[in-house]
Amino acid sequence: MQKIPLDLAQPGMKLAKPVTNDGGMTIMGEGMELTESLIGRLESMNVDRITVQGSPVDVGGAGAGTRYAERVERMDHLFRHYASDMWMIKVKNRLKQYFQLKAAAQEARLKALQELEAAGEDDNGNGEEA
Template sequence: MQKIPLKMAAAGMVLEKPVVRDNGQVLVGAGTELTESLLERLERMEVEWVTVQGNPVNMEGLGTSSYQDRIRALDRIFRQHEQDPWMMKMKKFLRGYFKRKAAQQTSQGPAKDTETEQN
């Protein structure tokens, strides 16, 4: 069982615990498989966290995901903006940026601590 931010939830994950409002109203029951449409509805209802079965998300180093992970996340992040030309330009820009950074990271090998090297 793992409690994760809704933004990290993906279709196919299964809820371990029900999604409940502050007043106790159950929005989605335990055992429900998440779908794209359900994730979108939960996002509109301002649900921030869900508890899913297993341990599907590596939360270690949260905020320091690889550029490849960031590229894979773009489709999910921009899923509600497919009809917005400006947002699609932003998505394309970010994809290109992350690809360049991933290539740069690969060519340089493991990151070095430059501050330590200078001292």
């Protein structure tokens, strides 16, 4: 299972955990398969993260060159004095995980913007208006 930003959710992914609102009421149950409309509903309810089955989002090298990816690269340096502190290692790993997800989400947003810009070009693909 993998916790991902809603920005990276795709139709066909299945929920590994139920989605709940601020009051703890279940909005969508475990095992539900996401569709475009369900993702839209979650966005309208201000849900920012969901937990899906498997590991559908590769966050290993995602977002290379983004601010979040740079933060991931600096974690080892920033925590270098705490190599023997078990709790600080856990903090470092959590931060790395967080910034990897943020980098992947940032990369997805940039890709979506580029696709929108490309779709705005005219039929001959030169970007000039007819």
